[in-house]
Structures are given as structure tokens and as C-alpha cells.
Amino acid sequence: MVDLICADENGVPFHAVSDCLFDCAWGSGENDFELTLYDGTVLPDRGLVYVDGTEVGGIVDHMKDELSDGVSVVTYSGRSWHGMLAGKVLQPDSGQDYLKVSGPVNQVLSNLLARISLSDVFKVRADSTKTIPTFQFDRYCTAYDGIRRMLAANDLKLMFQEVDGTVWMYAQPIVAHDDTVDSDLVDFSITKDYRRTNHMIGLGKGDLRNRLVVHYYADGSGKVSKTRTFGGRDEIAAVYDYSSAEKDELDKQTKKQLQDLQGAGAVDVTVYDGLSLDVGDRVAGCDHVTGLTVTAVVLKKIVKLSGGLLSVSYEVGDAASSKTEYSNYTSSSSSSSSGSTGGGVSLTAGRGLSISGGTITAEVASEDLDAVRQVAESADRTASGFAAQIGKANQTAEDAKNVADAAKTV
Known part of the structure; x- marks a missing residue:
């Protein structure tokens, strides 16, 4: 039997409950929980709920009380630990174009928590001795996306654990479950792509013959450069329109667009008991008949508690979407220092209209x-x-x- 611990906003527990329905998720797309209590327990505003010794937990943000036929059902919802980071934004310092960090990973995480005013909620545990080289965050990204990208660029994953009222935040090495995934532990389907888009043409500022144009190419292993590898029937080209971009920004974003499209295929995985995964880990599917092996990334972890029984499921993204979501890029496609409207957004000025940065003027x-x-x-x-x-x-x-x-x- 697993109990869900109910605590006040300082993490001091006051009740343990197993007669409940608890659904908590974190990773891609959602970072929240929903809790239905049947024993009449009342949780305070900003109260905490968690499974002691695990990553499962969060802060109460909402309450709904439904009374039907004299029976009251109270449902609470809120942000998971991951969701609390998702609700914060990393902003550049005044006068700076981007926020940049470097140093021991534990110190970097502590500084970031202080920056977003969550040092009173999370404590950083020194689980990693790695040092972060200079990392540049996207402009005004969420703390959750930014921290995960920073860690993924250094082969690390973000972890939480509640122990005796303290929620610890730390980084651990990404685990590649390549040898442990077989037919005894998972069901899976594999899709292998023999060819993806391998030529990206970036269009920047200017008109007609004066239009800024750059070319990037991907080789057979997905490495992107300015060297052409495929031609003829093997070439698959695409156009990336970023009409406000200067040369440096256009190079950066065009390369990123092509990198996002690289990957070997997809693997859909259903994991059974015996294999424990974390968001950010890599998992592989292998078919011994065809010899196909494709690696994908765990994008979401979903934990449910019902009647004291805990179940865990995962959402595993294909190789391409895994690359796209948490890659090693340090540039921003949403904004630039020149005030562009972002990668891929094209604004065309007509008669009597002019566009400067994010301002449209009519004459x-x-x-x-x-x-x-x-x-x-x-x-x-x-x-x-x-x-x-x-x-x-x-x-x-x-x-x-x-x-x-x-x-x-x-």
C-alpha cells in the first residue's frame, strides 16, 4: 500500500491518505496533478501533496467541491514539482540580449532557483560533479524548458525527490536503456525512415535577387553542415522563410530547422514492470527479425495512485520529436536582439504600410x-x-x- 502525504505550505505533513484517486504527470505537454479525496480531508491553499521518497508530488492551486445526494466529493488540482518550474520565466539581465550561465551544475541550479524565487521550495542536492560550460538560454523561455535543455546539452536529466518534508532538485546522467529493452519488458513498434529532409534553404532579408539566401545540408547520420551530401533522387529539400533575419540569425535558425528534422525513425513503447525510466532517458526498440533498432526519448511520466496501488506509465517520443524538444541549441527562434518577430514568421508590407521590428505603421x-x-x-x-x-x-x-x-x- 502506498500513502499520499498531505502537508502544509512549509512541507510539514498532517495527514496520510490511501483512499484517493491521484493522477500526476510531468514532462512534455503537462506538468500537473489532480487529486480526488473521499475521506473528507481538507487541503489548505498552497498545500503540498507527495509520495514520500519519490519524485511524485506538487502544490495545490485549485479546489472543486461537488455535493450530490448528500455526498461530497472534493477534487484538488495543481502543479507538479516540474510544473512549478514551468510556471516561471528565465529573463535576460537588464541590458543583456540573453541569459548565460556556466559553472558546477549544482551551483548553476541553485542560482537559477534564486533567480526565479523558488529557493524556499526546492533545495539542490549535490548529485553531479559535472561543470556546465557557457550555456545560452532562449529569450524568455520557461525555467522548466530552459533547465532541461541546459542539462540535456550536457547529457543530464532533471530530477526531484521529496524526503522528510524537503523537496530536492538535482541532475543525474541520462540513462540509455539500449540493452535492457527486449520483448520480455516492452511491446513496441518501429518505424524506420530511410530518408528525411536533408537540404534546407533559408530565406532572410531583402527582395528578389537581393534576398539573403543560405543553404544547409544533412548527411546520412543526420549531421548538419554547409556541405552537400545527397543529390538527385536522394535529395529532399525544404524552404525556411525568415524574412526579417540578418545573416547570422538566418544561419543559426536555418541550421536549427534542419537539425530538428533529423532522426532515424520512431519507436512506440509500452513498458511493463521491471523497467524504471525517467523523463529524458533514452529507450531503444530492437526487432531481431529485421535487425532494426531505433532509439527514442522518454517525454512524459504519468503516475497514478488509486486505493493505495501505484501505477506508472510513460510516453516515449520518436527520434525526431525527441531531438526537437530538447536539443543542444543555444539560439532563440522566438526573438532576437534586432526585434524580429521570430523564426518562420513572415510579415509583408503593402501600400501605405511599413514594418519596423514588431511595429506596423499605416500611412x-x-x-x-x-x-x-x-x-x-x-x-x-x-x-x-x-x-x-x-x-x-x-x-x-x-x-x-x-x-x-x-x-x-x-
Whole structure:
């Protein structure tokens, strides 16, 4: 039997419950939980719930009480530990284009927690001796995405564990479950891509022959460079339109776009008891008949507690989407120091319109006003004609009414 611990906002436990329905997830797409209590326990605002000694837990944000036929069912929901990071934004320091960090990973994590005012919630445990080389965060990314990208760039994964009222945050090496995944532990399906997009043409600032153009190519292993590998029937090209980009930004984003499309295929995995995974770990599927092996990344972990029984499931992304979500890129496609609108967003200025950074300006010429004035005058003449006709009709109606009244009198 597994108990869910209910604690106040300081982590001091006051109740343990097993008669509940608890669903907690973290990773890609959702970082929250929902808890239904049946024993009448009331959780305080900003209270904490967790399974002691595990990564499962979070903070209460919402409460819903449903009374039906005299029976009250109270449902609480909130952010998981991961979700608390997802609700924070890493901003560049004043006067800086990007936030950059470096140093021992434990110290970097402590500094980031202080930056987002969560040092009173999480404590950093010194589980890793790794040093983070200079890492540049995307502009205004969530703390969760930024920290995970930083760690993934150094072959690390983000972990939490609640122990005796303290929630520890730490980094551990990513585990590649290549040899442990077989037909005894998982069911899986494999899709292998023999060819993906391998030529990306980036279009930047300028018009027609003066348009800024760059080319990036991927080789058979997915490595991206400016050297062409495939041609003829093996080439698959695509265009990336970033009409406000200067040369450096266009190079960076075009390369990133092509890197995001690389991968060997996909593996869908159903994991049974005996294999424990964490978000960020790599898992492989192998078919001994065809000899196909494809590695993918664990994107989400879902933990459910019902009647004291704990179950764990995973969502495993294909190789391409795994690369896309947590890659080693240090550039930002959402903004740049020049104030562009972001990678892939194309704004075209028409007659009387100009675009500067994120501002669109409209200018109205005198001939435009003349045209509008002519339309207005024509409409006014038409309306005046209708008004005269309506006046005549009203007079005719009044005359008819008088005749009718006279006839009725006679």
C-alpha cells in the first residue's frame, strides 16, 4: 500500500491518505496533478501533496467541491514539482540580449532557483560533479524548458525527490536503456525512415535577387553542415522563410530547422514492470527479425495512485520529436536582439504600410482620402434622394389617412 502525504505550505505533513484517486504527470505537454479525496480531508491553499521518497508530488492551486445526494466529493488540482518550474520565466539581465550561465551544475541550479524565487521550495542536492560550460538560454523561455535543455546539452536529466518534508532538485546522467529493452519488458513498434529532409534553404532579408539566401545540408547520420551530401533522387529539400533575419540569425535558425528534422525513425513503447525510466532517458526498440533498432526519448511520466496501488506509465517520443524538444541549441527562434518577430514568421508590407521590428505603421495618402471622400459624397446624395422619396411617401400616407377618416365619419 502506498500513502499520499498531505502537508502544509512549509512541507510539514498532517495527514496520510490511501483512499484517493491521484493522477500526476510531468514532462512534455503537462506538468500537473489532480487529486480526488473521499475521506473528507481538507487541503489548505498552497498545500503540498507527495509520495514520500519519490519524485511524485506538487502544490495545490485549485479546489472543486461537488455535493450530490448528500455526498461530497472534493477534487484538488495543481502543479507538479516540474510544473512549478514551468510556471516561471528565465529573463535576460537588464541590458543583456540573453541569459548565460556556466559553472558546477549544482551551483548553476541553485542560482537559477534564486533567480526565479523558488529557493524556499526546492533545495539542490549535490548529485553531479559535472561543470556546465557557457550555456545560452532562449529569450524568455520557461525555467522548466530552459533547465532541461541546459542539462540535456550536457547529457543530464532533471530530477526531484521529496524526503522528510524537503523537496530536492538535482541532475543525474541520462540513462540509455539500449540493452535492457527486449520483448520480455516492452511491446513496441518501429518505424524506420530511410530518408528525411536533408537540404534546407533559408530565406532572410531583402527582395528578389537581393534576398539573403543560405543553404544547409544533412548527411546520412543526420549531421548538419554547409556541405552537400545527397543529390538527385536522394535529395529532399525544404524552404525556411525568415524574412526579417540578418545573416547570422538566418544561419543559426536555418541550421536549427534542419537539425530538428533529423532522426532515424520512431519507436512506440509500452513498458511493463521491471523497467524504471525517467523523463529524458533514452529507450531503444530492437526487432531481431529485421535487425532494426531505433532509439527514442522518454517525454512524459504519468503516475497514478488509486486505493493505495501505484501505477506508472510513460510516453516515449520518436527520434525526431525527441531531438526537437530538447536539443543542444543555444539560439532563440522566438526573438532576437534586432526585434524580429521570430523564426518562420513572415510579415509583408503593402501600400501605405511599413514594418519596423514588431511595429506596423499605416500611412494614408491624400489620394486615398479623396477616394474615400468621393464615395462618402455619393452615398450622401443617394441617402438624400431616398430621404426625399420617403418624405413624399409619408405625405401620401397622411393624405390617405385623412380621406379614410372622413369616409368613416360619413
